[in-house]
Amino acid sequence: MIGCTARRPAVAAVVAALALTSLAACGRSDDGEASAEEAKGTVAETATGEIEIWAAAGNGEALRTLGEEFAAENPDVSFTVTEIPWGEIIAMNQTAVASGTGPDIVMTGADQTASVIAMGGLAPVPDGVLDLDAVYPAAVASVTGETGQYAVPWYVETRFLFYRADIAAELGLEAPTTWAELEELSAAYASRPGGEFGFGLPRPIENPAQVIVPFTSQAGGAVADENGWTFDTPEFVEALDFYQGFFERGESPLSETEATFENGGNPMFISGPWMVGVYEEMIAGGAAPEGFTEESVGFVPMPSGSANNNSYIGGGNLGVFTSSDNQESSWSFLSWLLEDAQQRKLFDLTGSFPAREESADYQPILDSPVMAVLKEQMPNTVETPSYPSWSQVAEQIGVYAERVAHGELTSQDAAKAIQAEADNVGFGW
Known part of the structure; x- marks a missing residue:
């Protein structure tokens, strides 16, 4: 939510x-x-x-x-x-x-x-x-x-991490607790026989800031301090690199796809507890794909970066x-x-x-x-950055994150561009 x-x-x-x-x-x-x-x-x-x-x-x-x-x-x-x-x-x-x-x-x-x-x-x-x-x-x-x-x-x-626990068990892997383990599981999901993707990440229509801000915190950074916005930092660049890597490796979809969590084509994503109810209703109503059961749905706290495992x-x-x-x-x-x-x-x-x-x-x-x-x-x-201009700034994060995901812009250049956009609007007070 x-x-x-x-x-x-x-x-x-x-x-x-x-x-x-x-x-x-x-x-x-x-x-x-x-x-x-x-x-x-x-x-x-x-x-x-x-x-x-x-x-x-x-x-x-x-x-x-x-x-x-x-x-x-x-x-x-x-x-x-x-x-x-x-x-x-x-x-x-x-x-x-x-x-x-x-x-x-x-x-x-x-x-x-x-x-x-x-x-x-x-x-x-x-x-x-x-x-x-x-x-x-x-x-x-x-x-x-x-x-x-x-x-x-x-x-x-x-929000926390949802993953196909049944498929992970077939691969001999457990729920990830670190960025490295998350990348390992994503790669294994995508490369398995019949696999398609490993990790579904939000793109502009779904507000990428909701994962990129926590990734920045997990890397030890923040997107603002008492003096202003702080996007042009090594930690924010590291967060964008981490985000971009899943797209570069073909493990996150760059366009609409029929691969879903339920059919196993996109077996990992970040969301909130309401998704458990969604899947329970799907299974109880007979709308779930064959083999998708409540035991298929695994959920664990966010994997940690170098600093913490903060979520949004x-x-x-x-x-x-x-x-x-x-x-x-x-x-x-x-x-x-x-x-x-x-x-x-x-x-x-x-x-x-x-x-x-x-x-x-x-x-x-x-x-x-x-x-x-x-x-x-x-x-x-x-926390959600508690400033009136946050919606504008978050929108710009989505715009530039999309270009990074497509390989059109480096994380460093995107960080500088987002910083300039954010400085232009300020906090909005």
Whole structure:
């Protein structure tokens, strides 16, 4: 999902407009830190009034159910929940900010939150609502603006490696734990009798940044620091080289293909836990190719580069709209949602992984093989760059990664070109 990034189209044009939007609604000035502190609200001891929520698609029912439980403890509060398609969240928030209207609480994906912060849509998180030590650090980064936190992580997710465990066993190989082992297994898959490809990697339509950013982290680098974007580095070049190698060796498809994970033609890819359900439905419904069973589907944490095995974090964040006239009660509800009991209840309701680290020590999570892998991967994650211009920059990574994959451009030249594009747009604050 990546909040769920896989289901959300890029919104580069909207983000470009947001870069020009005034930040006055966030209370920011030349003395941004002081004004953000001054703008912080308070939390109601007992919530009252109506709380209107814009929920991202697929999350409305859970918020209604949890809202009913919260109302049982706060009988003077009520909820109105409206589901918003993931791809419309940015535009709807922009319209609401421009008109001075909007809900009390708005949900954004991890890769969308910075844009809503930049347009002045979200109020600073009051003291006592978000325990920064209780949630995954990369999730905290996704709700952090220039001067502090402007939303709270509600659930998190990440990606890991899927591989055809049955074919690997036939080849006498196990799940890879390092880049070298990943390359070895990919080559073996592709070169086996009847084999076609080894490792399916995303190309522009699927946002290659979602693997290239983690590859950069696994090589010991980062794509930004406090001073700006950092693409023209040895670590980013190493990540692009690693990505490009699978295409150069013919192990990753460069065009549309009928080879799939299920038919064994493309037996390895990076994705999230939702794919297990996809395959279970396929098998149960009789749509799976002959010989493809639940035992065929292997999944393990990301293989490590020279530095770590970080993956790309995503998830769903909740913030209070600056125009809300019921902020204190809204913050009370969000603080309650982050408590351990409600984080576990969210998993029961939706299968969404809790943002609160301790809540992952929950028996239904520990008993699920795929959730256990997700739990193992979660501490090793790198955040979506939390800047309003990220969608534009990620699009450029896709453009140049495609040229690298086709051998039209070296990784070094691509890194320099991406750096120039990123420097041109800046962070977008």
